[in-house]
Amino acid sequence: MSEDKAKLINLTINGKDISAPASLSIFQALWHAGYPRVKGAGCLQGVCGSCRVFVRRADSNEVTTELGCELLIEEGMDVNFLIYPIPPHQTYQLSDIPNSWEVQVKFHDIFPEADQCRHCGGCSTTCPKDIEVERGVALACEGRFQEAGELFVECVMCNLCQTACPELITPNHVAMFSRRVTAYFHTRPSNLINRLGKMHRGELQVVE
Ligand code: SF4
Ligand code: SF4
Ligand code: FES
Numbered sequence: 001m002s003e004d005k006a007k008l009i010n011l012t013i014n015g016k017d018i019s020a021p022a023s024l025s026i027f028q029a030l031w032h033a034g035y036p037r038v039k040g041a042g043c044l045q046g047v048c049g050s051c052r053v054f055v056r057r058a059d060s061n062e063v064t065t066e067l068g069c070e071l072l073i074e075e076g077m078d079v080n081f082l083i084y085p086i087p088p089h090q091t092y093q094l095s096d097i098p099n100s101w102e103v104q105v106k107f108h109d110i111f112p113e114a115d116q117c118r119h120c121g122g123c124s125t126t127c128p129k130d131i132e133v134e135r136g137v138a139l140a141c142e143g144r145f146q147e148a149g150e151l152f153v154e155c156v157m158c159n160l161c162q163t164a165c166p167e168l169i170t171p172n173h174v175a176m177f178s179r180r181v182t183a184y185f186h187t188r189p190s191n192l193i194n195r196l197g198k199m200h201r202g203e204l205q206v207v208e
Contacts, residue, residue, distance in 0.1 A: 049158030
């Protein structure tokens with residue numbers, strides 16, 4: 001074992017004092033210390049967004065929001081898992097939008113609070129994936145859904161942005177809507193259409 005890995009790091013996780021080898025993530029450090037935590041554990045690969053943590057480092061009073069499966073432990077860290085019920089979110093059917101001319105009106109019907117954005121930047125600051133969340137909401141409000149959707153490609157639906165929003169905007173669902181309508185009202189790529197056509201005609205074998 002390298003000297004670095006053998007070195008023990010002391011930190012606090014959910015109020016528990018823990019010593020664990022450097023190079024472990026928050027989850028790995030908890031498990032190493034004998035705490036079989038499963039709440040908030042999902043993919044463990046930075047994809048599902050279920051492992052949100054508040055973090056204060058030894059040399060700072062700032063509290064940041066990060067993903068517990070990606071974050072490596074540091075000396076003197078104070079970490080707390082954020083577990084909260086997922087609030088109900090907007091429901092809609094894309095098939096209820098008759099054509100792309102109606103998308104913007106529908107957007108404002110479904111997300112009336114989005115126009116109340118105070119531009120406080122809370123959502124962008126809290127995003128563990130460094131997405132320009134506030135800008136994404138603004139783009140969607142202007143009807144620029146494709147640009148808005150593209151900004152959120154890295155979104156893991158951790159919901160931290162909506163937790164931070166004083167206007168109860170749900171930026172990640174604004175983003176999801178943006179991506180959905182972009183795909184729904186776009187002509188699909190010709191190679192995809194051709195391949196699907198071949199599958200329907202039985203000319204392309206799908207190996208499972
Ligand atoms: S945009 Fe929101 S839900 Fe998506 S990763 Fe960032 S904070 Fe999480
Ligand atoms: S947290 Fe809410 S109000 Fe603040 S910038 Fe983001 S969407 Fe706007
Ligand atoms: S457990 Fe899935 S993102 Fe961390």
